[in-house]
């Protein structure tokens with residue numbers, strides 16, 4: 505029987521996230537998954553959240569359980585505006601919109617700024633979830649040539665020529681997902697100068713900025729060109745992703761449109777969650793909590809760096825990330841990460857093939873490994889298995905050479 509439903513054009517453009525598909529496989533017991541970027545559950549501040557839930561329900565139950573304002577809980581917006589000062593940003597709480605995760609912020613960006621056929625510039629590679637969020641709004645992606653520090657300033661400078669009318673460049677300066685790379689202060693200055701000269705505003709996505717293991721990252725891109733910047737932040741990596749709490753900071757002229765889009769999407773972010781999180785963070789909790797997360801993840805990162813050096817066959821390339829959650833591996837010529845995934849899962853490990861993170865010309869030799877979900881000994885075991893899978897594939901020579 506033919507379906508009575510006709511889907512919108514944008515629905516045809518939507519694809520399942522490969523990460524979600526892989527997570528289904530990795531939920532099988534016994535798999536050591538380095539695929540999903542799931543924060544370690546040991547970092548969730550259960551006691552602090554419990555006490556805050558109790559306090560909110562004892563003292564403000566009626567307000568917390570009622571519909572609330574679309575902008576977000578006022579004291580939390582003020583807290584956000586004060587917190588981003590440390591990143592060199594001077595913003596008013598009126599520019600802060602609390603979102604249901606920063607992922608919703610990305611969707612709102614797509615809704616307000618993308619049009620069918622209008623160019624949007626992205627890093628090479630870039631965050632898969634942003635490609636997913638923007639794609640239904642039918643932009644044409646321009647992949648910015650990038651190196652170990654992120655996008656090249658000259659690639660941004662060329663946008664008016666190569667992709668006139670580019671709506672924005674979507675950039676991840678801190679411990680990028682998927683590569684783990686960080687932009688130096690010098691690169692930030694060059695990139696933002698090029699963006700300003702080209703008249704291309706920047707959407708800065710920064711969920712990982714607090715997760716640095718060696719030294720804190722330089723100031724936010726938004727500090728370098730405030731009128732030309734939108735900033736996205738998240739509580740997912742420093743508290744819990746389960747509350748789905750993030751924020752977007754927009755220039756004042758754009759705020760009313762983002763607010764309307766937010767209202768249409770879900771009226772407001774759950775008020776209870778916002779009050780609970782505010783209760784937790786208002787007196788400096790993150791200043792004690794985040795260093796504990798850093799210490800845990802740093803040990804994991806070091807275990808993975810050691811394991812990779814020990815077990816991966818010659819010809820594999822990677823950098824030790826200075827923060828965030830991921831190693832980005834380039835396999836030797838002749839190997840295809842996607843083709844190896846089934847073998848890897850059969851052998852007891854999972855990773856994300858890198859191809860999904862490219863808007864164009866996917867690199868089949870790349871893969872992403874997360875080091876935050878497993879323990880250091882599981883990481884060592886997992887990386888040893890990965891090494892075996894890669895050596896077998898190299899020895900059998902059966903993978904197609906790209």
Ligand SMILES: Cc1ncc(COP(=O)(O)O)c(C=O)c1O
Pocket residue numbers: 541604605606607608631633676681709711737738739740745748749750
């Ligand atoms: C780069 C990046 N942006 C945004 C998100 C979405 O985060 P959340 O919606 O949990 O704030 C993620 C999640 O992993 C991410 O890696």
